[in-house]
Amino acid sequence: MDIPPAVRARAVTKCFGEVVALDGVDLDVAPGQLHGLVGPNGAGKTTLLGLLLGLAVADTGTLEILGTPVGRALAVPEGVAGFVDGPGLYPSMTARQNLSALAALRGDGTMKIDEAIDQVGLTDVADDRVRGFSLGMRQRLGLAAALLTKPRLLILDEPSNGLDPAGKKHVYGVLTKLAADGTAVILSSHRMDDVEALCSEVTILATGRVAFTGPISKLASEDTDLDYRVRTSDPVAGRRAALATPGIRLHETGLADNARNADDARDTGDVELLVVSATVPALDEFVKRLVREGVAVRELAPVVSPLEAAFLALTEQQETN
Numbered sequence: 001m002d003i004p005p006a007v008r009a010r011a012v013t014k015c016f017g018e019v020v021a022l023d024g025v026d027l028d029v030a031p032g033q034l035h036g037l038v039g040p041n042g043a044g045k046t047t048l049l050g051l052l053l054g055l056a057v058a059d060t061g062t063l064e065i066l067g068t069p070v071g072r073a074l075a076v077p078e079g080v081a082g083f084v085d086g087p088g089l090y091p092s093m094t095a096r097q098n099l100s101a102l103a104a105l106r107g108d109g110t111m112k113i114d115e116a117i118d119q120v121g122l123t124d125v126a127d128d129r130v131r132g133f134s135l136g137m138r139q140r141l142g143l144a145a146a147l148l149t150k151p152r153l154l155i156l157d158e159p160s161n162g163l164d165p166a167g168k169k170h171v172y173g174v175l176t177k178l179a180a181d182g183t184a185v186i187l188s189s190h191r192m193d194d195v196e197a198l199c200s201e202v203t204i205l206a207t208g209r210v211a212f213t214g215p216i217s218k219l220a221s222e223d224t225d226l227d228y229r230v231r232t233s234d235p236v237a238g239r240r241a242a243l244a245t246p247g248i249r250l251h252e253t254g255l256a257d258n259a260r261n262a263d264d265a266r267d268t269g270d271v272e273l274l275v276v277s278a279t280v281p282a283l284d285e286f287v288k289r290l291v292r293e294g295v296a297v298r299e300l301a302p303v304v305s306p307l308e309a310a311f312l313a314l315t316e317q318q319e320t321n
Ligand SMILES: Nc1ncnc2c1ncn2[C@@H]1O[C@H](COP(=O)(O)OP(=O)(O)OP(=O)(O)O)[C@@H](O)[C@H]1O
Pocket: 016, 019, 020, 021, 039, 040, 041, 042, 043, 044, 045, 046, 047, 048
């Protein structure tokens, strides 16, 4: 039997008075997919996540969640869990009491509370009151609350807010494992690097419309110029090779024009770094030339990630339309 998509949205529109928060949004999310939702402030991310969580209903369009069409009633669809605008928690209760209360409310705590607390790394503070929790700890507890129901679709609004690097790594490990076990995860974020590290697919929203949806790998077209940092064993020869390669635009990084060798270059400051603007094929030619000339490439990386570059280009485009 075919497993239905976790989310299938078609032409979904949602207005708040005069404000069009979502304008004809299509979204497809497969089971087991980690899907990032990005967009500038006010783009409609929270509104869309709210529809998926049953906190609001769309004005027009169709929405199917885990194979079931969403009706007009406000209710969390079966198999869905998560939070928008931060997890709702009782500050005067401990972490464990919060989860017990939730499990009692739902009457279906299918996962053991200790197991959920352990999964998000809060065992040591399980009996502390939530009032004293940091934002990151609250986020983790919110995730534990969502995990209690063993969801097949998990919706998280800015889940990495307030998490320190170790916390983020832990939470991302939990999400990756959930996805590997078949749960679809949709999360919003303002951090492109986080989305790139975690998600295989992304939807970029701008002023309520989908500017892009699909695999992150498709975002960076081979024909798009991106800025790259290039560090070589010989900055002077590297610079010469850049100038000689068609399609490579060299940004000035402080290397003196009269520098004849690496020692001269070093005298002028940190000039081992070149910043070039190029398409992928032009960059390939540049690297081949460097290798031919016996110049070693020690570092080669985009200045901003392909996702961030595409995000900026697409959202600027949308906003000027
Ligand atoms: N309950 C509401 N009443 C009125 N307007 C609303 C309401 N909720 C959202 N909006 C408006 O809808 C638009 C989309 O808001 P939304 O919160 O979904 O954006 P967002 O992408 O989540 O933004 P942010 O990144 O700032 O959280 C905004 O113009 C917002 O002001």
